[in-house]
Structures are given as structure tokens and as C-alpha cells.
Amino acid sequence: MLSEAERRCAERQVRLTPQRRRVLEVIADRHGAIGAYEIIARLGEGRSRPAPISVYRALDFLMAQGLVHRLASLNAFIACSGPDRAHGAQFLICRGCGVIGELNDASVEAAIGRAAAAAGFAVAAPLVEVTGLCRSCRTSDAPA
Ligand SMILES: [Zn+2]
Numbered sequence: 001m002l003s004e005a006e007r008r009c010a011e012r013q014v015r016l017t018p019q020r021r022r023v024l025e026v027i028a029d030r031h032g033a034i035g036a037y038e039i040i041a042r043l044g045e046g047r048s049r050p051a052p053i054s055v056y057r058a059l060d061f062l063m064a065q066g067l068v069h070r071l072a073s074l075n076a077f078i079a080c081s082g083p084d085r086a087h088g089a090q091f092l093i094c095r096g097c098g099v100i101g102e103l104n105d106a107s108v109e110a111a112i113g114r115a116a117a118a119a120g121f122a123v124a125a126p127l128v129e130v131t132g133l134c135r136s137c138r139t140s141d142a143p144a
């Protein structure tokens with residue numbers, strides 16, 4: 001994840017500064033979504049706590065580079081597991097165990113684009129959050 005992020009940033013000639021890198025590390029470590037306050041707290045472990053504004057700026061950078069997505073319904077951030085291009089991701093959020101999967105179905109993205117255009121709306125972030133139950137939660141809920 002981090003070497004991939006470094007490669008992308010080098011290709012685009014943008015700088016993955018130590019602060020941005022550490023924020024990405026904390027998010028990627030989680031294997032799920034993590035809130036901004038928790039990111040700040042994690043960064044402050046064993047050293048001085050960073051200024052929140054510097055963390056928010058790092059998050060803006062990581063989102064602009066497509067390395068991190070923000071999940072509005074959870075008010076949290078998640079490392080991107082998707083393709084190396086601008087993409088409208090779909091997230092499947094399990095309300096049983098909290099696991100979050102990222103899908104990148106181009107037809108969903110295209111459908112959102114078409115419907116929005118018909119409404120005269122310019123899409124900035126075609127990100128979809130779908131809640132439900134993951135496969136393993138559905139299996140464990142089933143009667144034996
Ligand atoms: Zn993604």
C-alpha cells in the first residue's frame with residue numbers, strides 16, 4: 001500500500017511528505033474505517049500530538065490523490081483498495097461486523113453520471129455507501 005502510494009505520488013510529481021505518509025500509514029493499518037480524531041490520537045502516541053489542521057490537510061491531499069476515501073455515513077476515512085485512476089467507488093458497509101468492502105463497478109459510476117447529468121448536476125465525488133450484511137454475518141445469522 002505505501003510503496004504503491006509512493007509510486008503514484010512520484011509519477012504525479014506530488015510529494016508524499018512524512019506527515020502525509022504517517023497519516024496514510026495509520027489509515028492503512030486499520031483495515032477498515034477510522035475517524036479523524038482517532039487518526040490524530042494515533043499520530044500522537046509516543047510523541048507530540050500533531051495540530052489537527054495539519055492532519056486535515058494531509059487527509060485532503062490523500063483524498064485528492066485517490067489514496068483515501070471519506071465515508072460520510074461513518075464520518076471516517078478508509079484506504080483505497082481500488083484502481084490507479086480517478087474512480088467512483090461503491091462501499092459495502094456491514095452493519096453486523098463493520099467490515100467494509102470497496103467495489104469499483106464502472107457501470108454504477110456511469111449510471112450515476114447519466115442520472116446526475118439529466119438532473120443538470122455536475123458530479124464531484126460519485127461515491128456510494130451501501131449498508132447491509134456481509135457474507136459471513138449472513139451465514140452466522142442463518143439457523144443451523
Ligand atoms: Zn478507491
Ligand SMILES: [Zn+2]
Nearest residue numbers: 094097134137
Ligand atoms: Zn459482517
